[in-house]
Amino acid sequence: VLLFVMCEEQLSAQAHYDFGLRALKSVLVGAGELKRQALAKQQQNPHASESLEAMETKVLIASACDSILPKLVADDIPLFVSLLSAVFPGCELPQLEDKLLLDAILKVCEEDGYDAKDAWLNKILQLKQVQDIRHGIMLVGGTGCGKTSTWRVLLKALSKVDGVKADSYVIDPKAIKKNQLFGSLDPNTLEWTDGIFTKILRRVTDNASLRGSRRAWIVFDGDVDPEWAENLNSVLDDNKILTLPSGDRLKIPSNVRIIMEVDNLRHATLATVSRCGMIWLAEGIVTTEMAFNRRLRLLEKTDVRATFDTLASTVNMTEEQQHLRKTYVEAIRPSFINQPSLVDTALQYALKEVHIMEPGVDRLLDTLFAMISRGLQVAFEQNDANPDFPMPDAQVEAFAQKWLAFSLIWSFGSSMPMSKREALAKVIDDHSDVKKSSSKVALMDLFPNVADGEWVEWSSFVVRMEIDSHRVSSSDVVIMTTDTVRHTEVLKCWLSARQPLILCGPPGSGKTMTLTAVLEAMPDFVLASLNFSSGTTPELILKTLHQYCEIVDSPDGLVMQPNRQSYRDNQWLVVFCDEINLPAPDLYGTQTVITFLRQLTEQGGFWNHDCKWISLRRIQFVGACNPPTD
Numbered sequence: 173v174l175l176f177v178m179c180e181e182q183l184s185a186q187a188h189y190d191f192g193l194r195a196l197k198s199v200l201v202g203a204g205e206l207k208r209q210a211l212a213k214q215q216q217n218p219h220a221s222e223s224l225e226a227m228e229t230k231v232l233i234a235s236a237c238d239s240i241l242p243k244l245v246a247d248d249i250p251l252f253v254s255l256l257s258a259v260f261p262g263c264e265l266p267q268l269e270d271k272l273l274l275d276a277i278l279k280v281c282e283e284d285g286y287d288a289k290d291a292w293l294n295k296i297l298q299l300k301q302v303q304d305i306r307h308g309i310m311l312v313g314g315t316g317c318g319k320t321s322t323w324r325v326l327l328k329a330l331s332k333v334d335g336v337k338a339d340s341y342v343i344d345p346k347a348i349k350k351n352q353l354f355g356s357l358d359p360n361t362l363e364w365t366d367g368i369f370t371k372i373l374r375r376v377t378d379n380a381s382l383r384g385s386r387r388a389w390i391v392f393d394g395d396v397d398p399e400w401a402e403n404l405n406s407v408l409d410d411n412k413i414l415t416l417p418s419g420d421r422l423k424i425p426s427n428v429r430i431i432m433e434v435d436n437l438r439h440a441t442l443a444t445v446s447r448c449g450m451i452w453l454a455e456g457i458v459t460t461e462m463a464f465n466r467r468l469r470l471l472e473k474t475d476v477r478a479t480f481d482t483l484a485s486t487v488n489m490t491e492e493q494q495h496l497r498k499t500y501v502e503a504i505r506p507s508f509i510n511q512p513s514l515v516d517t518a519l520q521y522a523l524k525e526v527h528i529m530e531p532g533v534d535r536l537l538d539t540l541f542a543m544i545s546r547g548l549q550v551a552f553e554q555n556d557a558n559p560d561f562p563m564p565d566a567q568v569e570a571f572a573q574k575w576l577a578f579s580l581i582w583s584f585g586s587s588m589p590m591s592k593r594e595a596l597a598k599v600i601d602d603h604s605d606v607k608k609s610s611s612k613v614a615l616m617d618l619f620p621n622v623a624d625g626e627w628v629e630w631s632s633f634v635v636r637m638e639i640d641s642h643r644v645s646s647s648d649v650v651i652m653t654t655d656t657v658r659h660t661e662v663l664k665c666w667l668s669a670r671q672p673l674i675l676c677g678p679p680g681s682g683k684t685m686t687l688t689a690v691l692e693a694m695p696d697f698v699l700a701s702l703n704f705s706s707g708t709t710p711e712l713i714l715k716t717l718h719q720y721c722e723i724v725d726s727p728d729g730l731v732m733q734p735n736r737q738s739y740r741d742n743q744w745l746v747v748f749c750d751e752i753n754l755p756a757p758d759l760y761g762t763q764t765v766i767t768f769l770r771q772l773t774e775q776g777g778f779w780n781h782d783c784k785w786i787s788l789r790r791i792q793f794v795g796a797c798n799p800p801t802d
Contacts, residue, residue: 243450285469306449308408313453316534364418408447542669547575570625
C-alpha cells in the first residue's frame with residue numbers, strides 16, 4: 173500500500189496511470205499465483221528451501237513489478253526503482269525469465285521478418301505477464317511504436333509453446349455504430365439482434381464447437397471514448413459478464429482476452445483505465461534500424477510481382493528473377509545499414525523540415541519501400557521485354573542505387589514545399605555515391621533509366637503538343653511540363669505499388685486532373701469518384717463499393733472485388749475520395765468515415781450488417797484535400 177501511495181504522489185501524471193484499489197488487487201492476485209508456483213517448486217526440490225517470509229516478499233516484489241513496470245514512461249522507471257528499494261530495502265528488479273517463450277518469440281520474429289531487439293522483446297514478455305493477471309489489457313503508444321506487432325507475435329508464440337490454437341478478432345469501434353458493435357433491441361417486437369462484439373463472444377464461448385477451447389483475443393483498434401468503452405465495464409472487471417438488454421448474460425471464459433490498442437487516452441474515463449492492465453510503448457521501442465531491417469527482409473522474401481500484376485504471381489519466380497531480386501536488394505542495402513547511412517540521414521532531415529501534413533517515420537518508410545518495390549518491378553519488366561539480353565549485375569546495381577536516390581526525394585519530400593524538396597535532394601546528392609553526368613544538373617531534374625542504368629533528364633520526356641484552338645479551354649487537356657511528367661511518374665509508382673495516397677493542394681491546382689490523366693494511361697485501373705462533405709458517413713463508401721463490386725464466397729472467406737461481368741480479372745478499382753478533410757468530427761474528435769477508411773486500408777476489409785468480415789480484393793483508395801492551412 174505504501175508503494176502505491178508513493179507512486180501516486182511522486183510519479184509523473186499520465187492519463188494511463190492508475191494506482192487505486194483495482195491495481196492493488198491485481199498485484200495481490202498475481203502474488204498469490206506466483207506464491208503457489210513457488211511452493212510447488214519447493215515441494216519438488218525440498219533442499220532449496222527458503223523462509224516463507226522471504227518467499228512472500230519476493231513474490232510481492234515480482235507481482236508489483238509485473239503490474240506497474242509495463243505502464244511506466246521511461247523517465248519514471250528510475251524513480252520507481254528507488255521507491256521500490258525504499259519500501260523493500262535491498263531488493264532488485266526481477267528479470268523476466270521464460271526460456272521456452274523467448275525461443276518461440278524469436279522463432280516467430282524470424283519467420284515474419286521482425287528484428288527482435290531487447291527493448292521490444294521486453295514489451296512482449298511484459299504483455300505476457302499482464303495478460304496472466306488481467307483479462308482486459310490496453311496497449312498505449314503512438315503510431316508505429318509496435319503495438320499491433322507486439323500482440324500478434326505473442327499470440328503466435330504462445331500457440332507454439334502450448335500447442336493451443338489461437339484466434340484474433342480485430343474491431344475498430346469508431347468505424348461502426350454503437351448498436352452494430354453491441355446489438356440492438358427492436359422497440360416494437362422486443363426482438364434482440366446481436367452486434368459484432370456479442371456475436372464474437374457467443375462464438376468463442378460456444379462449448380459445443382471447438383472454438384470454446386481455443387485462445388481468443390478480441391482487439392479494439394481505435395480511439396477509446398466513454399460512448400462505447402463504458403459498456404464494457406462489467407466485462408473488464410471481476411464480474412466478467414456482459415449483460416444484454418434482452419436479459420442474456422454472457423460470461424467471459426478464461427481463454428478470452430480483451431485488448432485495446434490506442435494512441436492516447438484523452439477521452440477515456442478512470443473507470444475504464446482502472447479495469448485494464450496497461451502496457452506503455454514509447455516512441456524509441458521500435459528504432460529506425462529495426463524498421464529498415466524488417467522492410468528489407470520483406471523485400472527479399474515477397475514476390476513483388478504479386479503486388480504489381482495480379483496474374484503474374486501465379487507463376488513461380490525463375491532463378492534469373494530471384495538472382496535479379498537478390499542483386500537489387502544487396503545494391504541498396506549499404507545505404508540502409510552503413511553508419512551514418514544515407515537513408516537515415518535523409519529521414520532525419522525530412523522529419524525536421526516543414527510538411528503539408530505531419531510526417532511520421534512509418535508513413536515515410538512505407539512510401540519509400542513502395543517506390544523501391546516499383547523499381548524492382550521495372551527491372552523485372554525490362555528483363556521480360558528483352559529475354560535474350562538480360563540486365564548484367566553491374567547495370568542492376570547502378571540502376572538500383574539511382575532508383576533509391578530518386579525514391580528518397582519523392583517519398584520523403586513529396587509532402588514538402590518545392591524549395592525544401594530541392595534542399596532534401598541536395599542533402600541526398602551530397603551523401604550518396606551516385607554519379608551524375610554533369611554537376612550542373614540537380615538531382616531533382618534526373619530520372620533513372622532502366623535500359624542502361626544511367627540518368628536521363630526529366631525535360632527529355634516532355635512532348636511538344638499541338639492543340640486545336642477550340643480545345644484550349646477544355647478541362648481534360650493536360651499540357652505536359654517537367655512537373656506534370658514528374659508527378660505522373662511518381663503517382664504511377666504509388667498506384668502500381670497499391671499504396672493508398674492523398675493528393676494535397678489548393679483548389680484549382682490540378683489534383684483531380686493529374687490523377688485522371690494518370691489513370692487514363694493505365695488500363696488496369698477503373699476510377700470511382702466520391703465527393704465528401706461534413707455529413708459523409710461510411711454508408712456512402714459502401715454504396716459506391718456495392719455499385720462497382722460483387723461479394724464472392726472464396727476459400728479465404730467473403731471477398732469483395734470488382735464485378736467480373738463488367739471488369740477484367742486484373743483490373744483494380746480506384747476509389748477517389750475528394751475533399752477528404754471535410755467530414756465533421758464527433759464529440760470526441762473522431763471522424764467516423766476517416767476511421768472507416770483507415771480500417772479498409774489497414775485491415776483490408778470491413779464488418780457487414782450481418783457481422784461477417786468481408787475482405788477487399790483489387791480495391792485501392794486515393795484521397796484529395798485542401799492544405800490544412802486553408
